[in-house]
Amino acid sequence: MDLFLLWTLFSLGIIIQAVYLLVIFGRVAFFKIPSSSQKTNNEEPVTIVVAARNEFKNLKTLIPKLFEQDYPKYDVLIVNDRSTDRTKRLLEEMMAVYPRLRSVTIQYTPDHVTSKKYALTLGIKVAKNDVILLTDADCEPNSNQWIRKMTAPVRENGKQFSIGYSGYQQKPGFLNRWIQFETLMTALYYLSFGLWKTPFMAVGRNLCYRKQFFMEVKAFKGIWHLEGGDDDLFVNQYATGKNTAVVLDPEANTTSKPKENWKEYRIQKKRHLHIGKYYRSEDKRKIGFYALSHALFWTGGIALLIYFGLKQNWEHFLIVFGIILGRSILLASIFTASNKKINGIKVPANILINDFLYLGYFWILGSISHQSKDIQWK
Structure with missing residues (x-):
C-alpha cells in the first residue's frame, strides 16, 4: 500500500479518535455530578x-x-x-x-x-x-x-x-x-x-x-x-x-x-x-464513525510500524509509536475518569488490550450478528 495513503488513513483515524475521546466521551469524563437530590x-x-x-x-x-x-x-x-x-x-x-x-x-x-x-x-x-x-x-x-x-x-x-x-x-x-x-x-x-x-x-x-x-x-x-x-x-x-x-x-x-x-x-x-x-441512519453513524476511526488507527498504525521497522527508519518508527502511545494514554485517562463518574470506581484492568480486541468484537461479531436470524430472548 502507498506510504502516503497509509499516513492519510492513520492521520484520519487519529483526528476522529481525538474528537470522540476529548469532545464526545469527554462529556461523561468531565461531567460534574450534582449534589445529592x-x-x-x-x-x-x-x-x-x-x-x-x-x-x-x-x-x-x-x-x-x-x-x-x-x-x-x-x-x-x-x-x-x-x-x-x-x-x-x-x-x-x-x-x-x-x-x-x-x-x-x-x-x-x-x-x-x-x-x-x-x-x-x-x-x-x-x-x-x-x-x-x-x-x-x-x-x-x-x-x-x-x-x-x-x-x-x-x-x-x-x-x-x-x-x-x-x-x-x-x-x-x-x-x-x-x-x-x-x-x-x-x-x-x-x-x-x-x-x-x-x-x-x-x-x-x-x-x-x-x-x-x-x-x-x-x-x-x-x-x-x-x-x-x-x-x-x-x-x-x-x-x-x-x-x-x-x-x-x-x-x-x-x-x-x-x-x-x-x-x-x-x-x-x-x-x-x-x-x-x-x-436511524444518523444514529448508526454515531457508532460507525468511532468504529471506523478506531480501525483506521490500529491497522494504519501497525502497518506503518511494520513498514518503518523493515526499512529500519527508526525516526519515523518512533514518531508512529509515540502517536499510538499518546492516544493510548488519552484513552486510558478518559476511560478512567468516565468510569469514576459512572461507577464511582477505577476503570477495569487491561483497558489497552481490550481496546485492541474491540476491533474483532465490533467488525467480526457485529457483522455476524447483523446477518443473524436466530435471535431470541429466552
Whole structure:
C-alpha cells in the first residue's frame, strides 16, 4: 500500500479518535455530578416493572431489595412470562409479605409479537402509576436512592425518558474483564450523546418513562416482530434532546449478573448487536464513525510500524509509536475518569488490550450478528 495513503488513513483515524475521546466521551469524563437530590414535595407514585421468565432464584433476591428503597410511594409489578419453574409460587408467597408487590401471569404469546415486548406491554398497561421504572430480574439497585434519582427527571422536570446506567458484577477472569470494558464502552456511546442532547439508545435494565407516553405512541408499534429492542429501539424512535435526560450518578445505577461463559455471552451480544441495524441512519453513524476511526488507527498504525521497522527508519518508527502511545494514554485517562463518574470506581484492568480486541468484537461479531436470524430472548 502507498506510504502516503497509509499516513492519510492513520492521520484520519487519529483526528476522529481525538474528537470522540476529548469532545464526545469527554462529556461523561468531565461531567460534574450534582449534589445529592433533596427530597421534594413532588413524590409522584412510581411502578417498577420487571418482566421475568424462569427467574425464581433472581426474583427471590431482587424483590426484597426493591422494597428497601427510600421512596414513599411505589409498587412493584412482576410480569411472570410463561415460567415453568417455581416463580408463580414464589410470587404468591412474596405478595403475602410485601403488600405493594403485584404480579401478572402470561400463559402464551401471540404469534405476531415477541415475548418480552408482549410481557412488558401487558405489565405497563395494568401498572397503577404513570411513572414506570424498568429493570431486569437479574439486576439489583446500587442504593436505596435508585427510585428517587432515576425518576427525578420524569417526575420533576417534565421529561418523557430518564436514561440510566446498568453495569455488571466484577468477577475474576478474562471474560468478566472484557464484559466490564465493553459495557463501559457502550455506556460512553449512549450517555455521552444523551448529555449532548442527541440520545439514541438506552438499556432496559435501568430506564424510566411515562405510561401515558408509552400508550400514546402505541407501545412497540413497528418493532413488535423484532427479538430485542424493547429498550434501545423504543428510545431510538422517540427520544429527543428535549424529552430525555441522562442520570449520571453511581447511586442511580443498577448492577446485573454477568454471563459466565463465552457461549452465553455470544448469544446475548448477538441479540444486542443485531438490533443496532434498525437504528436511524444518523444514529448508526454515531457508532460507525468511532468504529471506523478506531480501525483506521490500529491497522494504519501497525502497518506503518511494520513498514518503518523493515526499512529500519527508526525516526519515523518512533514518531508512529509515540502517536499510538499518546492516544493510548488519552484513552486510558478518559476511560478512567468516565468510569469514576459512572461507577464511582477505577476503570477495569487491561483497558489497552481490550481496546485492541474491540476491533474483532465490533467488525467480526457485529457483522455476524447483523446477518443473524436466530435471535431470541429466552
